[in-house]
Amino acid sequence: KDNGLSWNAIFDIAVNGRDIWAASGYNGLSQISDGQVTIHNKASGMPDERAYSLAFAPDGTLWVGGAAGLMQFKNGQWTLYDVLADINEVELAADGTLWLAAASMGGGSLCHFDPQTGECTVAYPEPESQGILALSLDDEGRPVYGTDKGVYRFDEAADTAVPYINEYDMLLSNDVASLTAAPNGMLWLGTNAGMQVLDPAFPDMLWTTYRKAETPGMGGNWGVAAAAAPDGTVWIAMTNGDASRFRDGVWQSFAELRSYDSVAVDPDGRAWFGDEDKGIVVLNDDGSTAMTLTMAEGLPSNRVTALLADGETMWIAQDVGLTKYADGQVTLVLDKNSLPHPYLQALALDAAGKLLVGANLSIVRYDGAQAETLINFQQEKQMAWLTTLTVERDGRIWAGTANGLFYSDNGSDWNRMTTADGLLANYISALLVDQYGTLWIGGGGLLHIVP
DSSP states (O other): OTTSOSOSOOOEEEEETTEEEEEOSSSOEEEEETTEEEEESGGGTOSOSOEEEEEEOTTSOEEEEESSOEEEEETTEEEEEOSOSSEEEEEEOTTSOEEEEEOOTTOOEEEEEETTTTEEEEEEEOTTOOOOOEEEEOTTSOEEEEETTEEEEEETTTTEEEEEOOHHHHOSOSOEEEEEEOTTSOEEEEETTEEEEEOTTSTTBOOEEEOGGGSTTOOOSEEEEEEEOTTSOEEEEEETSEEEEEETTEEEEEEEEETOOEEEEOTTSOEEEEETTTEEEEEOTTSOEEEEESGGGTOSOSOEEEEEEETTEEEEEETTEEEEEETTEEEEEEOTTTSSOOOEEEEEEOTTSOEEEEESSEEEEEOSSOEEEEEETTTTTOOOOEEEEEEOTTSOEEEEETTEEEEESSSSSOEEEOGGGTOSOSOOOEEEEOTTSOEEEESSSEEEEOO
């Protein structure tokens, strides 16, 4: 103030060209230009001297949030818009509209202000009557605001605000058993304590959690495997629980399928459940039993460790090799004589549509005629017991093991990652590449790698 400012307290600062503007909160604005200070207050025509926030539009228009409302300073003239009181935050959107936030005594609120009409097109009272203390716009122009209770993202279309929460606080258990992408882009996460659903685009937003004790119809907590149908139905194999189906917000369990280990959905929407002792049971879309596959029906073994739907073909990983079900026929395609290790653990399709066959100590690529060994952990003296496989769109193969995470861009040169490289644990229990090309890793918690 001794140097010409209107007040020593500064609530906000904005820069326009070479000029610096400061909002005092109580005594108007100070405009600093080439070392000279000009005061804007009631004496100079300012409608309200209690100015808390500032924002300049590209055309040089100054917007000021104040106690009495929103003020505009343009071409030397002031205009007051009585749209919201105690405006402590002003953010300019890309389309020229403004987002305003208030921290009034009775509770805060948001306003989406349109300068063309001079009105709020959206008025959103803070649901917990908290003053909005901070405001910003994300890269898609959506308001993100802060209160004494946390940080929230406002969804204008839904007229609701969703809290940002530390994802480590949201994870039910560090034992992440399965990762599955649904057709709507949401990520289903299976743990030994329940199922969770999150948006991979905003993983720090609130997750949806399902636990058996709180969810009617849910068959268990330990979602060891899950598969999504094209209509969004999610089928889940439960360890120490009953297989379950989630459709249109409703859960249903199937007591006859207790503690199955794997699941896949075919093009007809049927759910194939595999068990490491009981073979396969196939459920129709309505939950009725379509068929069973055991040794009695020609399955080479009743031990099923993984399933993968590939068009009209269902690939079946077993302890005796790779089995195929197609056109109503069961065929053992690769046995101990054509595989370095016949005890299979995981299946995936590579970027070219060829089948990746993960055995306990090796990975083989199968093109329908020939089997090519990509890596033999035993020969490499890695002794890395394979647990899971996934593939990126550019062809990179990720292999989770009990002794770290392996990856290869060409199928022949492999690299290994461990806790020394930032993994949460060396035992990898689940892998998924989402629609954005980012990698999710289950093991010792949940790790998200963004390229």
